[in-house]
Every structure is written in structure tokens, then in C-alpha cells.
Amino acid sequence: MKDKYDVIVVGAGPAGSSVATTASKAGLDVLLIEKRQEIGDPVRCAEGVDKEGIKRHIKPDPRWIAAEVKGSRIFAPDGTKLQISEKMSGAEVGYVLERKIFDRALAEQAVSSGAEVIVKTSATGLIRKNKQITGIHARSIGESVDIKAKIVVGADGVESKVGRFAGINTTLAPKDIETCAQFLVSGIEADEYCQFYLGNNIAPGGYAWVFPKGKGIANVGIGVLGSLSNNGMPVKLLSNFVKHHFPTGKIIEMVLGAVPASGPIEKTIADGFMLVGDSARQSDPLTGGGILNALDAGVMAGTVAASCIEKDDVSEKALMEYERQWRETIGKKISKTLVVKEKLITFTDKQFNIFAHSIEGKCDNTMGVFDIVRALFRANPKLLWEFRNLIK
Amino acid sequence: MTVTVNRYKCGYCGACVSVCPMAALELVETWIEINDACNDCNTCVNICPIGAIESVKE
Numbered sequence: 422m423k424d425k426y427d428v429i430v431v432g433a434g435p436a437g438s439s440v441a442t443t444a445s446k447a448g449l450d451v452l453l454i455e456k457r458q459e460i461g462d463p464v465r466c467a468e469g470v471d472k473e474g475i476k477r478h479i480k481p482d483p484r485w486i487a488a489e490v491k492g493s494r495i496f497a498p499d500g501t502k503l504q505i506s507e508k509m510s511g512a513e514v515g516y517v518l519e520r521k522i523f524d525r526a527l528a529e530q531a532v533s534s535g536a537e538v539i540v541k542t543s544a545t546g547l548i549r550k551n552k553q554i555t556g557i558h559a560r561s562i563g564e565s566v567d568i569k570a571k572i573v574v575g576a577d578g579v580e581s582k583v584g585r586f587a588g589i590n591t592t593l594a595p596k597d598i599e600t601c602a603q604f605l606v607s608g609i610e611a612d613e614y615c616q617f618y619l620g621n622n623i624a625p626g627g628y629a630w631v632f633p634k635g636k637g638i639a640n641v642g643i644g645v646l647g648s649l650s651n652n653g654m655p656v657k658l659l660s661n662f663v664k665h666h667f668p669t670g671k672i673i674e675m676v677l678g679a680v681p682a683s684g685p686i687e688k689t690i691a692d693g694f695m696l697v698g699d700s701a702r703q704s705d706p707l708t709g710g711g712i713l714n715a716l717d718a719g720v721m722a723g724t725v726a727a728s729c730i731e732k733d734d735v736s737e738k739a740l741m742e743y744e745r746q747w748r749e750t751i752g753k754k755i756s757k758t759l760v761v762k763e764k765l766i767t768f769t770d771k772q773f774n775i776f777a778h779s780i781e782g783k784c785d786n787t788m789g790v791f792d793i794v795r796a797l798f799r800a801n802p803k804l805l806w807e808f809r810n811l812i813k
Numbered sequence: 814m815t816v817t818v819n820r821y822k823c824g825y826c827g828a829c830v831s832v833c834p835m836a837a838l839e840l841v842e843t844w845i846e847i848n849d850a851c852n853d854c855n856t857c858v859n860i861c862p863i864g865a866i867e868s869v870k871e
């Protein structure tokens with residue numbers, strides 16, 4: 422480890438590795454730090470991802486593909502089934518990954534592009550010269566170190582501290598977060614579909630999911646809206662769900678986690694500083710999917726870092742280009758799904774059922790998330806008035 | 814009053830850190846540290862997916 426780099430990236434998840442790969446390929450001297458001693462472990466993810474989206478970032482490799490899925494099914498509280506095809510069902514299906522291996526493959530990609538990676542090293546503060554952020558204070562394998570950089574990128578996930586160090590308020594209100602639990606369940610039947618279960622008794626303000634990970638094994642999880650949750654609710658609800666749906670299943674792994682569901686936050690840059698991925702709250706508020714947005718935003722941040730450093734201007738004003746790019750793309754998408762989420766969390770089970778019946782059989786294998794919203798709108802024009810701006 | 818984390822129960826997921834309005838929590842690899850900025854709002858207690866955080870009377 423040197424004491425000075427062009428760019429320091431904090432956090433080696435998908436967002437951080439994507440920034441590091443892009444910036445290194447553009448010729449920058451990049452340090453990627455990760456507080457854990459093992460990149461990608463423990464996992465905090467259901468591991469579902471859109472195939473085509475992933476291919477933009479890394480060559481598919483059977484080492485990190487646990488299963489391929491054809492599409493998804495949504496179950497209303499009374500069991501009514503809606504089936505959607507892979508191509509149209511949004512960013513959550515396609516591959517079910519093995520994230521422990523996937524995250525490490527992304528970090529390997531950063532290293533082979535020229536970045537330096539250092540693990541068991543945590544950012545504990547930011548170095549400033551006047552207003553400008555010029556590096557990090559870190560704890561590296563127990564030792565305090567200061568490392569300088571022209572640009573610091575925060576990619577430190579849901580528990581992000583770095584954004585707050587930079588003066589950006591990333592605190593999530595309980596209504597803006599899904600608190601989750603997941604079991605890897607073995608000895609069950611799971612076909613090539615991702616399944617989603619809605620209902621206020623199943624998962625208040627969220628949903629339960631079953632993502633197949635190969636023969637007889639699946640990620641079975643639950644996300645509860647923070648404002649509707651209480652002390653330990655996700656694990657309790659998940660235990661009931663698994664008992665009910667997979668009475669003979671054996672739990673061989675447990676995952677806890679949380680996904681930001683706030684939609685775009687006010688600001689993700691400062692002088693010499695950018696925030697990317699879950700730390701920038703770029704995950705999808707409706708589905709909780711965040712891998713692809715993190716990877717895409719990482720490319721934008723890496724590219725803008727390179728051009729700003731080349732022009733020798735890393736001011737907030739210059740970095741605004743990153744902010745503009747992600748808001749124009751990811752930002753627009755997650756603003757739309759936020760509207761859908763905010764509406765869905767007001768639904769009673771009865772309403773879910775009525776809506777599901779109204780489009781049952783009309784959406785076999787052809788629909789994406791917004792097609793479903795569109796079909797719902799057509800069948801129930803009054804109740805879904807709030808969605809009108811989404812479906813023009 | 815303050816909060817304590819049962820580290821034998823905690824699954825080091827970081828959910829509590831992200832909602833703490835006082836930035837009083839930190840996820841250090843596999844455990845949570847609490848500093849004295851905590852104002853006992855109990856937000857973290859309710860967000861924890863496994864119920865590892867308790868508010869305790871001093």
C-alpha cells in the first residue's frame with residue numbers, strides 16, 4: 422500500500438469493484454479497500470440478477486452462476502398466481518448468483534485492470550484540506566493509517582459511514598428500508614422460476630421470495646418495510662413461512678440484511694468525493710434489487726473520475742457529471758418504482774387479491790413489472806390513479 | 814437508558830447502522846460498536862431482523 426493514489430474506493434462490493442475496474446482501465450492509480458477479511462462474505466443478498474445486465478460488466482462464468490431462471494411468479498395473498506417471463510420481468514431474474522464467488526470475481530477484475538486491493542481495512546474518517554476531501558483515515562489490520570487521493574469514492578453499502586463523513590445525510594428512515602432475513606433451504610422442490618409472495622401477514626410492506634439455486638436448493642427470504650417491522654420480525658416471519666411452504670426443508674445457511682428503498686437521495690457528491698451503489702441508496706425501492714444499479718453507477722463514477730482527474734478539476738461542480746448521469750438513468754427508474762412501492766404498501770390483502778384476479782390469465786409469460794402495472798390500471802382505473810404518470 | 818447489542822445473536826448485517834439518526838453505531842467486521850451519541854430513539858431495536866438489540870435501563 423502506498424500513501425497516495427489517484428482514487429481510493431471504499432468497499433469492495435459490486436459498486437466498489439466496478440468503480441475500481443473502470444478507473445484503472447482509464448489509466449488511474451486506484452486503491453480499493455475492504456473492511457472484511459473476505460470479499461463477498463458474509464452474503465447479504467438473494468442473488469437474483471438480470472442476465473443481459475450482468476453481461477455488460479463481466480463475462481458469465483459457471484463458477485458464480487448457481488442457477489438460471491426462466492421467469493418469475495407472483496402469488497397474491499389468496500394464492501392467485503401471476504407468471505411473468507424472464508425477458509420482461511425486471512432486473513431481479515435471469516441468473517441466481519453465488520455472490521461469495523461473484524463479488525470476488527469482480528474484485529479480481531479490478532486487480533487485473535491494475536487496481537490495488539487491500540482487505541481487513543476500514544475507512545474511519547476523511548482527510549480534508551479546506552473543504553476539499555483529500556484522502557481517508559483508515560484502520561488497516563489494526564493499524565491506523567492515512568492515505569491520500571485526488572478523489573475518494575464511497576461504495577460502502579447499506580451501512581455506509583463514508584457518505585456521512587463527507588457531510589451527506591444518508592440516514593434511512595424506517596419507511597425507506599427493507600429489513601430482511603433469508604435461509605438457504607435444501608431438500609426442497611424448486612423449479613426454474615423465482616417466486617414472490619405478497620401479503621400483510623407474510624411480509625408487511627415487502628414480500629417473501631424463493632430463488633432457486635440448483636437442484637433441490639433455494640434462497641428463501643423475506644423483506645419487511647422498516648416502519649412496519651419490530652424487534653426480530655423478519656426472522657420470525659421467515660421461520661413461519663419456511664415451516665408452512667417447505668415443511669421438509671433443511672436450513673443450511675442464514676443471511677440477514679437490509680436494502681435501501683428510499684429512491685434517489687438529494688446528493689451523492691462533494692468536493693473530491695462520490696458515493697456509489699447502496700451507499701448512494703441506488704437500489705430499487707420496489708424489488709430491493711441493487712447489484713446492477715451498483716455496477717452501472719460504478720462505471721459512471723469511474724469514467725467521470727478519470728475525466729475530472731485528467732482535467733485536474735475534482736470539485737463538486739466537476740463531479741456533477743456523475744450525478745447527472747446516474748439521475749438520468751438509474752434515478753429515473755428508481756423514482757418510478759418508488760411510486761409503485763409507496764402505493765403497494767397501502768394495499769390490504771383483499772385489494773391485492775382483487776387486483777390479482779383482475780389480471781389473472783391476462784399476463785401469462787409476456788409481462789414485465791410495468792406491464793403488470795399497466796394491466797392493473799386498465800382493469801382498475803380509479804384505484805390506480807396514482808400510477809398514471811408511470812404508464813404513459 | 815441506552816442500547817446493547819447481543820453479539821451472540823447479531824448477524825452483522827448493518828441494518829441498524831443505516832437507520833441510526835445519531836451515527837452512534839458502527840459495524841466493525843462482525844460486531845457492532847455503539848458510541849455515546851446514542852439518544853435512545855430505539856429505531857435500531859425495531860429494525861434489527863433478528864432482534865439482537867435491546868434497550869436497557871442503566
Ligand SMILES: Cc1cc2nc3c(=O)[nH]c(=O)nc-3n(C[C@H](O)[C@H](O)[C@H](O)COP(=O)(O)OP(=O)(O)OC[C@H]3O[C@@H](n4cnc5c(N)ncnc54)[C@H](O)[C@@H]3O)c2cc1C
Pocket residue numbers: 431432433434435436437454455456457461465466467468469470513542543544545576577578579580581582583601602603642676677678679680697698699700704709710711712713715
Ligand atoms: C436480503 C437481501 C436480498 C437482496 N437480493 C438482491 C437480489 O436478489 N438482486 C439484487 O440485485 N440485489 C439484491 N439485494 C441488494 C444487493 O445485495 C445490494 O444492492 C448490493 O450488494 C449493493 O452493492 P454495493 O457494492 O453498493 O454494496 P455491498 O455489496 O454492500 O458492498 C459494500 C462493501 O463495503 C464494505 N464496507 C463497508 N464499510 C466500509 C468501510 N468503512 N471501509 C471499508 N469497507 C467498507 C462492506 O464490507 C461491503 O463489502 C439484496 C439485499 C439484501 C439485504
Ligand code: SF4
Pocket residue numbers: 816832833834835836837838847850851852853854855856857858
Ligand atoms: S437507539 Fe437510536 S440513537 Fe441509539 S443507537 Fe439505536 S438508532 Fe442510534
Ligand code: SF4
Pocket residue numbers: 677818822823824825826827828829830840845860861862863864865866
Ligand atoms: S441490525 Fe441486528 S443483526 Fe444487523 S448488525 Fe445490527 S444488531 Fe446485528
